[in-house]
Amino acid sequence: YDLRTVILPKNKQEGYHFRYIQDRFLMEGLRKTKELKIDQKGTITSLTDFQTDPNSNRIAAQFYPVHIGEIGGLWGRILVFISGLIPLTLFITGLKLFVLKKKK
Numbered sequence: 001y002d003l004r005t006v007i008l009p010k011n012k013q014e015g016y017h018f019r020y021i022q023d024r025f026l027m028e029g030l031r032k033t034k035e036l037k038i039d040q041k042g043t044i045t046s047l048t049d050f051q052t053d054p055n056s057n058r059i060a061a062q063f064y065p066v067h068i069g070e071i072g073g074l075w076g077r078i079l080v081f082i083s084g085l086i087p088l089t090l091f092i093t094g095l096k097l098f099v100l101k102k103k104k
Contacts, residue, residue, distance in 0.1 A: 015039035 069080030
């Protein structure tokens with residue numbers, strides 16, 4: 001597992017959260033994640049572990065790779081990038097048409 005995310009505490013009573021991911025490479029398929037919590041006293045608590053989590057938590061942990069297109073490998077990321085440009089393009093062309101219409 002490789003460290004992927006550090007979640008800072010919101011207040012002094014909370015601890016740090018660390019998210020580890022088994023494979024960080026761009027590849028197709030689902031990935032295994034593990035989350036740890038370290039409190040103020042330094043004790044380490046495992047919040048999630050892919051092997052022991054219930055099926056509902058395993059499914060929920062896989063939403064992020066689907067959301068960012070990682071599940072499709074490199075082509076999935078490219079598709080997500082292009083689909084993210086579509087709303088920007090529609091906004092710019094709509095604004096341009098609005099300005100041209102207002103000038104007439």
